[in-house]
Amino acid sequence: MRKFKKLLVFPLAFSLTIAVAQRGNAPQFRGGASQIKYPIVEAIVKEANENSQLEQLAHELLDGIGPRLVGTPEMQQAGDWAIEKFKSWGIEAHSEKWGEWRGWQRGPAHIDMIYPRVKSLEGMQLAWSPGTNGKTITAETIILPYFQDSLAFQKWLPEVKGKFVMISMMQPTGRPDKNWEEYGTKESIDKMNRERDSLTRAWQKRIQNTGHTSRTLPVALEKAGALGIITNNWSKAVGADKIFGAYTKKIPTVNLSLEDYGLVYRLTQSGKKPKLSMKIESKDLPVAPAFNIIAAIKGVEKPDEYVILSAHFDSWDGASGATDNGTGTLTMMEAARILKKVYPNPKRTILVGLWGSEEQGLNGSRAFVEDHPEIVANIQAVFNQDNGTGRVTSLQGQGFLHAYEYLGRWLTYVPREVRQHIETSFPGYPGTGGSDFASFVMAGAPAFSLSSLSWDYGTITWHTNRDTYDKIVFDDLRNNVILTAALAYAASEDPAKSSREKIVLPIDPSTGKPREWPKPVSPTRRGGLD
Missing domain, CATH: 3.40.630.10 (Zn peptidases)
Incomplete structure (x- = not known):
């Protein structure tokens, strides 16, 4: 509110x-x-x-x-x-x-890491995510890298074909702020806050330099042949993630828990080439x-x-x-x-x-x-x-x-x-x-x-x-x-x-006149259909 x-x-x-x-x-x-x-x-x-x-x-x-x-x-x-x-x-x-x-309905989601070790991952599809058409799909993961500009992004884009693309920042800590405030030293708390703020700004710049927004980027990756989109939207509480909607139309978009997203991210970053398998059951309805x-x-x-x-x-x-x-x-x-x-x-x-x-x-x-x-x-x-x-x-x-x-x-x-x-x-x-x-x-x-x-x-x-x-x-x-x-x-x-x-x-400082009472806004009456 x-x-x-x-x-x-x-x-x-x-x-x-x-x-x-x-x-x-x-x-x-x-x-x-x-x-x-x-x-x-x-x-x-x-x-x-x-x-x-x-x-x-x-x-x-x-x-x-x-x-x-x-x-x-x-x-x-x-x-x-x-x-x-x-x-x-x-x-x-x-x-x-x-x-x-x-019209859409969520079904079960099974997400597993099968290489370099076997582990069932905690994750779920986002609202309105496409499924995998009853199949289990398997692919390596790739992290969205940093680009100098949108031309560099376009040159890299073919690399996503047949892969699961990770498009969220890896959090530097999985502990909520209250935990740090209770047990951390002033120095460690300040260091963590600086690191997280710096990483957040850098990741925002990473997205911005693709020439896309968080809404349009998954669509561009889908069109380039990605097999799926992997995100993490941590809520700063243990085990809690924000679950919103998917923007892809043909490939699944899933949220992995902070813990499992970090695991897969680090393995990908260190060159271990992890492989994930997914079976996402959802269906479009009338x-x-x-x-x-x-x-x-x-x-x-x-x-x-x-x-x-x-x-x-x-x-x-x-x-x-x-x-x-x-x-x-x-x-x-x-x-x-x-x-x-x-x-x-x-x-x-x-x-x-x-x-x-x-x-x-x-x-x-x-x-x-x-x-x-x-x-x-x-x-x-x-x-x-x-x-x-x-x-x-x-x-x-x-x-x-x-x-x-x-x-x-x-x-x-x-x-x-x-x-x-x-x-x-x-x-x-x-x-x-x-x-x-x-x-x-x-x-x-x-x-x-x-x-x-x-x-x-x-x-x-x-x-x-x-x-x-x-x-x-x-x-x-x-x-x-x-x-x-x-x-x-x-x-x-x-x-x-x-x-x-x-x-x-x-x-209103910009006009020098009193602000006006806000006017009613018309609703969206055809959601996800236009």
Whole structure:
């Protein structure tokens, strides 16, 4: 998630006057405004703590179905599962198609070193990687060398024919920074940092001098007759690698673990001419629908005004997408389940938006904003969660001038033990990316990111092969369910419609004029097909 400069910071233990029509659920004042108790919120807390469905939902979605890469059968299966769950809770839900995506399905991958010794290697194909057509292919490895310029690269290019090409830098250490900081001397730490920085700059220059980018280089190697592409995208945590997408169309692209990539790299570098064998099973499928899952608890007084519980449903597929964004999805689904049970007749309509293809550029939420201007114009608030399993600790105003008034008012509904963790900053700046709240902010709708405590999200689980069920901290997730449900209840009940007045953005030094509010971006509606 993006980090924002904090403008005005307010503690949450402040006193506010609450004037909210409760339809028979009037707040009970006990020792001042900070002690207001709401029967509905008490019921939310009781249900969340005593009848939580989080573990079972996580098991069904993450263990049973697994990752939800856009365009895959697993994404479709997950969508069907979510609709069935919502309907079992009495919540109307449907799949809303907004585009098409390249169809693909991952299969098993077997990668072995067979010379100069035999060793099964830890690795996996990247998303959308071609397979080996049911065959086991064997070849020597070659390292992308340093070139003075693109002409030298073109002259060398025939050397890759029939070989596996290694195109990533070999890391100088497989130990995470925290390990070095705990056990290293100042001299050894400084030396390691200098070496790694120098190697990183040199490798970037190596890629640049080919005349290609990291996206176009694999394609050039494929066209020159390479048999496969080998990469390593280490996440700086033991055993964790970032697993993104392949750019090749006919030959496999695989990520080897830091340890095995380094092994093969060193053997290649020292002239041992290692040979690898691969059998990569994946298959292209017919074009698949790209969709969002939309669920609704209809409002009874203002049905055409909306509170949206927002999370992206898709994931990368290196693991099961547990904390990115299974946890956000589970939070919003569980909050909706509880609200339907204890608050079945909200004043405003409560929507749940589980967005598709966030990972490729917020496409699902951008499509929703583009396709539903009538909803966007009447949004009371969007609450989005998408940065891991931790309890929410930060909420900022996204550049809406009066967000401190209504967010502050709604936060007083939240139990003290939940809101005590949260630091607010107002008015903040409008988000332009990072997650789906930005799609709504750019359209001028009040949308807010429920930003979470790290739990080393960036290194251990974000887009990695280690983003699995066991990384979920369910106590923090229950905290977030209570927060989300209480905020949704408060926003729904508020007699006032939330203000959309925006701040005047700072001066742009290049023009001498105030910056403009970011404009909505259209989604990619045909992924991997053009």
